[in-house]
Amino acid sequence: MTISDYNFAGKKAIVRVDFNVPLNENGEITDDTRIRGALPTLKKIIADGGAAIIMSHMGKPKGKVNPKLSLGQIRAAVEKALGCPVSFAPDCAKAQDAAKALKMGEALMLENLRYYPEEEGKPVGIDKEDPAYEEAKKAMKASQKEFAKTLASYADCYVMDAFGTAHRKHASTAVIADYFDADNKMLGFLMEKEVQAVDNVLSNIKRPFVAIMGGSKVSSKIGIIQNLLGKVDKLILCGGMTYTFAKAHGGEIGDSIVELDKLDVALDVEKTAKENGVELVLGVDSVCCTGYDFGTFSVKPGAQTKVFPSNAIEAGWDGLDAGPESRKKFAEAIKGAKTILWNGPAGCFECEDFTAGSRAVGEAVAQATAEGAFSLIGGGDSVACCTKFGLTDKVSYISTGGGALLEAIEGKVLPGVAAIKG
Helix, strand or coil: CCCCCCCCCCCEEEEECCCCCCECCCCCECCCHHHHHHHHHHHHHHHCCCEEEEECCCCCCCCCCCHHHCHHHHHHHHHHHHCCCEEEECCCCCCHHHHHHCCCCCEEEECCHHHCHHHHCCCCCCCCCCCCHHHHHHHHHHHHHHHHHHHHCCCCEEEECCHHHCCCCCCCCCHHHHHCCHHHEEECHHHHHHHHHHHHHHCCCCCCEEEEECCCCCCCCHHHHHHHCCCCCEEEECCCHHHHHHHHCCCEECCCCCCHHHHHHHHHHHHHHHHCCCEEEECCEEEEECCEECCCCEECCCCCEEEEECCEECCCCEEEEECHHHHHHHHHHHCCCCEEEEECCCCCCCCHHHCHHHHHHHHHHHHHHHCCCEEEECCHHHHHHHHHCCCCCCCCEECCCHHHHHHHHCCCCCHHHHHHHC
């Protein structure tokens, strides 16, 4: 069942959204992107003559009530954005009366799902090493099913529209689907777009296919890199990963970030790329600094910056961005691509002094997109780069899911999708 084909008239739909929006100290929303992303699905339900029961998590309350993470703080903003009355249930597991009183054309928002440990389904207050852990885990899984069953009892149908949590088998993202038949559970519009975007870069590939993987650590991206090496034509590895690869070949990297226990992994990646006929593109020079504060994303007073070859950085210098030759190399590799995946920056873009590498990558992706490529941008930092450089409207699709997107690219089945599609 697709949401486009479903008629919500006279029905109550319980919708899992991702309203884990950032708030300031006054509880005010500082970025409403996630709310706006869910509006097409919620408005479809209301426009059909149905009623929407909205559920989400906020932050990490770890199974305990935390007023600072209450969804009640955003009820008014959701009501304004949705354009219909939105009531609030202060206890998501005891909302039977509120759901029953809900009228068609209106919405009800439940309190933070993660106030209940049953949402995530993890035993609390007991270590994994404890002999009683397995029993506690079984008990929690049983409780999770009951929690999901309670949530399902509020509605006639279920819509999964929270891609950011689709990689978790939580009560509201996957288990709840067991209590609806195939004709009454579906992906929302946002989820459909996300799944299609991933499919475009993993299955419906138009070549050349170029992937850009940035960020600080090889270890956090190795699963994705390995999966991509069987699919891409070119793989650009940038950011902090540069120095692990340089060190693997005996290079001097000064004080740059490095994973000394992953040098063999870097060499294996190079070997696999060669065996698969993949062009592996690494930076050749770096913009370095003698005093960078990673806590404040700023250059310390009196610090110097200088460009070094990425494998010949002097002691006391820290590689923080792709150098001018690397930027040219990356742009040339992206030119002419027909499918592009970008995850992770090329440097410490949070500081204006080290934005050039990420900007060069972003502008090259935008140019290729303008020439007909499909470009998928995923991961918080890559999305932040697009926003910072004014490129959000110049790429094909920006994913809302960080961890979920990465696991999908890695080739893993997402529980939140599998629960709907079977």
